Amino acid sequence: MSTVAVPAVPLEVLAEAPAGKVSLLRRLLRNPIGVTCLGYLVLLALVAVFGRLMAPQDPDRADPGNFLASPSAEHLMGTDSTGRDVLSRLLAATQISVAAALLATVIAVVLGVVTGLIAGYFGGWFDSISSWIAGLLMAMPGFVVLLAARAVIGPTVWMAMVVFGVLMAPGFFRLVYAAVTAVRNELYVDAARVAGLSDARIIGRHIMSVVRAPIIIQAAMAAGIAVAIQAGLDFLGLGDLGVASWGAMLNDGFAKIYNQPILMLWPSLAIALTCIALTLLANALRDELERAGAAPKRKKKAGAARDDGDVIIQAADVIVHGADAHSQALTGEVLLDVHHLRVGYDQPDGSVTEVVHGIDLRVHRGSIHGLIGESGSGKTQTAFAIMGLLPAGGRVLEGASIMFAGQELAGGSEALYRGILGKRIAYIPQEPMSNLDPSFTVGSQLTEPMRLALGLKRAQAKQRALDLLDRVGIPDPARTFAAYPHEISGGMAQRVLIAGAVSLDPQLLIADEPTTALDVTVQAEVLELIRDLQTELNLGVLLVTHNFGVVADLCDQVSVMQRGLIVEAGPVRAIFHDAQHPYTQSLLDAILDDAAPRGPLGADREEVAP
Amino acid sequence: MSNSLIDIKEVDVTYPAQGFGKKPFKALTSVSLDIRPGETVGLVGESGSGKTTLGRAVLGLAPVTAGVIDYGGRDIAHLGRRERRALASDIQVVFQDPYSSLNPSLTIEQILAEPLTARGVAGKTARTRVRDLLGQVALPADAAGRLPREFSGGQRQRIAIARALALDPKLIVCDEPVSALDLSTQAKVLDLFIDIQRRTGVAYLFISHDLAVVRHVSHRVAVMYHGEIVEAGDGDQVTAHPQHPYTQRLFMAAPVPDPDRQAKRRVERQRLLAAQAAAGQA
Numbered sequence: 001m002s003t004v005a006v007p008a009v010p011l012e013v014l015a016e017a018p019a020g021k022v023s024l025l026r027r028l029l030r031n032p033i034g035v036t037c038l039g040y041l042v043l044l045a046l047v048a049v050f051g052r053l054m055a056p057q058d059p060d061r062a063d064p065g066n067f068l069a070s071p072s073a074e075h076l077m078g079t080d081s082t083g084r085d086v087l088s089r090l091l092a093a094t095q096i097s098v099a100a101a102l103l104a105t106v107i108a109v110v111l112g113v114v115t116g117l118i119a120g121y122f123g124g125w126f127d128s129i130s131s132w133i134a135g136l137l138m139a140m141p142g143f144v145v146l147l148a149a150r151a152v153i154g155p156t157v158w159m160a161m162v163v164f165g166v167l168m169a170p171g172f173f174r175l176v177y178a179a180v181t182a183v184r185n186e187l188y189v190d191a192a193r194v195a196g197l198s199d200a201r202i203i204g205r206h207i208m209s210v211v212r213a214p215i216i217i218q219a220a221m222a223a224g225i226a227v228a229i230q231a232g233l234d235f236l237g238l239g240d241l242g243v244a245s246w247g248a249m250l251n252d253g254f255a256k257i258y259n260q261p262i263l264m265l266w267p268s269l270a271i272a273l274t275c276i277a278l279t280l281l282a283n284a285l286r287d288e289l290e291r292a293g294a295a296p297k298r299k300k301k302a303g304a305a306r307d308d309g310d311v312i313i314q315a316a317d318v319i320v321h322g323a324d325a326h327s328q329a330l331t332g333e334v335l336l337d338v339h340h341l342r343v344g345y346d347q348p349d350g351s352v353t354e355v356v357h358g359i360d361l362r363v364h365r366g367s368i369h370g371l372i373g374e375s376g377s378g379k380t381q382t383a384f385a386i387m388g389l390l391p392a393g394g395r396v397l398e399g400a401s402i403m404f405a406g407q408e409l410a411g412g413s414e415a416l417y418r419g420i421l422g423k424r425i426a427y428i429p430q431e432p433m434s435n436l437d438p439s440f441t442v443g444s445q446l447t448e449p450m451r452l453a454l455g456l457k458r459a460q461a462k463q464r465a466l467d468l469l470d471r472v473g474i475p476d477p478a479r480t481f482a483a484y485p486h487e488i489s490g491g492m493a494q495r496v497l498i499a500g501a502v503s504l505d506p507q508l509l510i511a512d513e514p515t516t517a518l519d520v521t522v523q524a525e526v527l528e529l530i531r532d533l534q535t536e537l538n539l540g541v542l543l544v545t546h547n548f549g550v551v552a553d554l555c556d557q558v559s560v561m562q563r564g565l566i567v568e569a570g571p572v573r574a575i576f577h578d579a580q581h582p583y584t585q586s587l588l589d590a591i592l593d594d595a596a597p598r599g600p601l602g603a604d605r606e607e608v609a610p
Numbered sequence: 611m612s613n614s615l616i617d618i619k620e621v622d623v624t625y626p627a628q629g630f631g632k633k634p635f636k637a638l639t640s641v642s643l644d645i646r647p648g649e650t651v652g653l654v655g656e657s658g659s660g661k662t663t664l665g666r667a668v669l670g671l672a673p674v675t676a677g678v679i680d681y682g683g684r685d686i687a688h689l690g691r692r693e694r695r696a697l698a699s700d701i702q703v704v705f706q707d708p709y710s711s712l713n714p715s716l717t718i719e720q721i722l723a724e725p726l727t728a729r730g731v732a733g734k735t736a737r738t739r740v741r742d743l744l745g746q747v748a749l750p751a752d753a754a755g756r757l758p759r760e761f762s763g764g765q766r767q768r769i770a771i772a773r774a775l776a777l778d779p780k781l782i783v784c785d786e787p788v789s790a791l792d793l794s795t796q797a798k799v800l801d802l803f804i805d806i807q808r809r810t811g812v813a814y815l816f817i818s819h820d821l822a823v824v825r826h827v828s829h830r831v832a833v834m835y836h837g838e839i840v841e842a843g844d845g846d847q848v849t850a851h852p853q854h855p856y857t858q859r860l861f862m863a864a865p866v867p868d869p870d871r872q873a874k875r876r877v878e879r880q881r882l883l884a885a886q887a888a889a890g891q892a
Contacts, residue, residue: 186710187705187706187707187710187711188710188711188712188713190669190671190703190705190711191703191705191711191770191773192713192724193670193671194669194670194671194698194701194702194703195698195702195724195725195728195773195776195777196695196696196697196698196699196725196728196729196777197695197724197725197728198695198728199691201728205716205724206713209713209715374792374793374794374795375763375792519656519657519819520656520819520821520860520863520864521656521859521860521863522656523863523865524862524863524864524865524879527865528876546792546793547865548793548867549864549865549866549867549872550865551867552865552866552867552868552869552871552872553865553869553872553876555869572869573869573870576867576868576869586794587793587794588867589797590793590794590796590797591793591822591867592797592800592822592823592825592826593822593864593866593867594866594867595822595825595826597825597826597828597845597846597849597850598650598825598826598827598828598829598845598846599829599844599845599846600829600830600844600845600846601646601648601649601829601830
């Protein structure tokens with residue numbers, strides 16, 4: 001037994017981890033629970049290694065004259081049924097118990113991780129067979145297998161732990177397998193393959209870094225379970241009772257529970273504390289990892305640096321073009337009048353980060369107003385603010401006014417918006433698929449709002465839904481009505497959402513990049529559909545987009561947004577032909593549609609000889 | 611053609627069936643295309659047309675089930691993993707998504723040095739080369755020590771381009787490299803691609819769904835539809851006078867950034883669709 005080197009489990013595993021992630025260990029040390037557990041486990045490791053040397057007396061020396069003694073100065077924890085010193089035995093037993101748990105954990109980790117990596121990364125027949133075996137092992141009742149193994153191989157701690165390690169391996173296999181298959185198709189793994197890295201190198205560098213942390217967590221948990229199982233086997237008297245272990249001590253104490261109940265306390269305490277420490281350590285690790293995973297996301301949102309060369313502008317710079325012949329022909333009344341809209345996000349430190357800095361916007365009945373800008377310009381924030389749908393923490397700041405058909409929406413209650421959204425203001429999203437619930441049919445998602453809002457009967461609602469589906473150009477309305485979202489294409493899904501949007505006779509339609517996710521031929525059809533419906537129903541439309549082609553196709557009025565401000569606004573032709581603001585001009589210059597094609601090789605505009 | 615860099619001849623790609631009772635999926639059918647040294651061949655098509663699959667076939671990431679991809683006189687469509695790795699210095703890639711194509715936990719220097727160290731370039735030489743690469747894609751030298759998340763989409767795409775350039779390849783497969791970028795960033799990155807080509811003579815297989823982008827960078831253009839190339843030719847010819855009905859529909863569908871011209875195009879498109887429908891009926 002002295003051949004097994006015995007540092008406590010998580011320490012050893014952690015020692016490998018810091019390679020690129022020193023900060024995780026450091027963060028763990030700042031976590032009060034983490035540092036307490038780690039401290040206990042370090043202590044345990046020391047006891048495991050030096051326990052026999054630390055023992056005040058020979059742990060195996062029986063003193064028949066002094067059995068079941070209560071704690072005293074000579075025997076701090078008393079003596080057991082054959083008069084052995086309990087403290088010395090506990091110190092010596094730590095080595096066996098910890099080594100046994102470590103053995104099971106190491107076997108489970110090595111077996112599970114290696115097979116999981118191979119099966120997940122290479123797939124194929126090894127994948128099928130190993131997944132099958134893992135499933136089989138998981139289905140087996142672990143304790144029964146251990147009992148059976150004991151009957152076959154006899155009372156040896158080590159073999160039992162080897163068997164238990166194998167039984168725990170599928171947990172690691174599944175964990176690693178899931179992580180690897182998720183990462184395997186990441187583009188950076190493909191890029192590494194194209195860059196000429198060997199498979200071993202890709203696994204070591206790109207894949208291990210993803211699975212490392214979950215393995216450590218799972219290993220800490222598994223070690224805790226192994227401690228308990230090992231103790232359980234010995235307690236039942238199935239282990240080698242000649243060898244000092246926590247379980248064997250428990251067994252001895254239980255036999256004498258009426259004579260000296262305190263004998264049960266010491267091994268129970270050791271087992272319980274160790275299991276708790278390992279589990280809490282795993283939890284603390286997970287907490288710290290989750291915190292680490294969440295941080296960059298926030299950073300990305302708030303701090304994404306813009307590319308070089310943008311022109312910085314002030315609120316005073318708004319350039320407004322006067323009406324032209326085309327825009328004068330549109331005489332619909334003002335449907336939506338947004339004045340000095342500011343959108344801010346509350347920060348944890350009490351400050352407010354402003355993302356829209358006071359914009360004015362008007363949408364007339366029967367006309368389409370385009371809101372164009374690059375990512376991060378605040379155009380989507382503006383649309384969500386109008387609909388009162390800002391994400392958590394976001395709100396419309398003081399002093400803003402959002403007048404919709406004579407009604408003030410700024411700061412409006414949920415009840416106010418419930419009466420308006422869907423019914424009078426409809427919305428078409430960018431991602432049609434994620435806006436349909438996959439577990440309901442298209443038909444039920446279309447008819448439910450109609451029955452609720454318009455009070456239609458089921459049959460009436462169905463008829464109206466079929467009419468609408470027909471109207472938005474779906475070839476076989478009845479079939480689409482009965483279909484689930486995954487059974488229809490993205491273009492069809494967007495048509496369904498448009499049908500839903502106009503189903504309650506809204507006055508205003510807010511479309512957020514409605515064709516960005518669609519192919520260009522489908523986009524042309526959907527644009528056509530939006531234009532037709534807009535004319536037919538005399539809708540006001542606020543169209544959020546980054547595509548000048550879409551603007552040219554649909555819009556009557558355009559507002560150009562940059563960094564939370566509208567920098568230029570006016571009739572569509574004025575914006576395209578007479579842009580004044582340097583930012584608008586730079587955007588128009590970046591359009592490639594009118595640039596000359598490059599031409600064949602050699603006849604290139606300024607090709608150099610190879 | 612004898613002077614081509616890479617010659618794709620009648621290539622089929624079939625993905626094996628996912629589970630019992632399902633049919634294998636044929637993504638490419640008898641696709642032929644050649645690319646000459648220093649040339650950009652644009653590959654246009656809609657989602658599911660097979661354009662990305664063709665790029666992956668050239669990179670050895672898709673299962674070529676028939677046909678030949680001739681590079682330097684030998685077929686590279688059916689190489690073993692080891693032989694394929696040796697091709698890394700000749701054929702490289704820039705992917706669409708600048709966020710998932712860089713490992714988030716590695717620094718820029720580690721990312722850029724990876725292909726170099728894999729080929730046994732020593733640490734110091736590799737570091738010098740990384741500085742040089744960052745200069746080529748107009749990123750500051752102090753970018754080396756930072757993580758991908760500290761960069762914007764356009765900057766990340768520059769990093770991906772630098773990684774592709776690390777081994778001085780002859781061909782770079784560019785799979786929608788500017789689709790995720792803002793308009794103004796997109797123009798700058800495209801100029802960088804053209805600039806690098808003029809300096810190094812690298813050839814591009816430039817995959818995009820955006821006709822304007824493809825026309826801007828490509829010497830020749832091929833149009834894909836349902837796993838086949840339906841039309842190919844010089845860029846100005848294909849984009850100005852498309853012959854295949856699908857290509858005509860595709861080009862008509864893209865809106866022009868001018869309200870009055872777009873209004874005209876809309877009418878033309880309707881006329882074209884009607885004419886094609888009538889021809890289909892006849």
